[in-house]
Amino acid sequence: MAGFRLAPRLESDSVFLTDWPLCQLRLMDDARFPWLILVPRREGLEEWTELSAQDTGILSAEIARAGGGLAQMFNPRKLNVGALGNIVRQMHVHVIARFETDAGWPGPVWGQGTRTAYADAERDRLCTELLRRLG
Template structure:
């Protein structure tokens, strides 16, 4: 049975369930930072998915990346599966801008998170049609 890692539950806002992945928004308004989590128990690596699931993950990642590019017009999209702090397989999708709080460094640990307001969350959901 799938359960979301406690760290992701605490740090993220659940936006949607796609065919394979749960779509999350990191609750830090400094960056448009989304996370895909395949809803399968015990996954740590992409290779732990079946071949078909790997294809679905790639398709859902591309869908999210296209949405971020369209909605936010970033200078760069950062997409990564790290898992050093949270072992559960999850894929970060971060829209980066040359004037964001961490540019050009990674976003992790640069500044304390600035939570979204309910209005900001509603605007993101509407813009991304989730």
């Protein structure tokens, strides 16, 4: 994907897992929620409506794939999917495992409280396990 560059805020708040056919898959570095981010590797993309017809279908399948991995690993009460972009314009899709006991339930995670980075060992362990199931 010539020219694809990740927005600095996505780079700093999340860690690389792998590249899927359309999206770069990343783990949000927030120990409060099991939280994946999918970033379509298309330079300049901001809106769902700007995806090609083909990419529109692939994105939805990759959301399901990410959600399926989280569901298998964490058995959440609910998956949350969101593409907002009010702050970081580069298109990215959040896929989050939610629990009735989590820090934001039943509200959305965005704009709630403060991100809590994983301890290094925990982040490494989680990335390894996610890649085993999703890579």
